[in-house]
Amino acid sequence: MYLLGLSMRKIGDITGMLCDFPLSSSAQSRLNKKVHGKLEEWRMRPIPPVVPYLWLDGMVMKVRVAGRYENVSLLVAIRANQEGYREVLGLAPGFSGDKRSRPYFPRWPKEKGLEYVGLVSIGGKSN
Numbered sequence: 001m002y003l004l005g006l007s008m009r010k011i012g013d014i015t016g017m018l019c020d021f022p023l024s025s026s027a028q029s030r031l032n033k034k035v036h037g038k039l040e041e042w043r044m045r046p047i048p049p050v051v052p053y054l055w056l057d058g059m060v061m062k063v064r065v066a067g068r069y070e071n072v073s074l075l076v077a078i079r080a081n082q083e084g085y086r087e088v089l090g091l092a093p094g095f096s097g098d099k100r101s102r103p104y105f106p107r108w109p110k111e112k113g114l115e116y117v118g119l120v121s122i123g124g125k126s127n
Contacts, residue, residue: 047089049115053080054089057123077109 016022023031058075077089089109
């Protein structure tokens with residue numbers, strides 16, 4: 001909610017309405033630190049060396065950056081494991097106008113330990 005531009009006070013009000021108790025700014029900060037730690041742990045985990053099927057795609061979101069709204073690309077890598085279940089391997093932000101993040105992202109799984117992919121599907125612009 002914070003990334004979408006809501007203030008800590010508004011987030012506290014929303015959690016108060018949803019959970020029947022408001023969260024103070026300090027409680028929100030503690031929760032954010034815990035979540036950030038878990039996300040970082042997940043982000044740094046190794047990737048299986050063999051992936052039968054890999055999807056690379058993205059979406060554009062409006063995010064408040066330094067008081068202004070910017071279009072930010074969220075690039076996502078999803079794999080299908082040997083049993084056919086899908087798993088998000090990773091996410092990477094990139095500004096829509098920043099062409100540098102696009103070629104890097106497909107190389108990112110290899111840097112994390114990926115050795116072989118049976119089939120890769122890369123999303124394109126849809127109309």
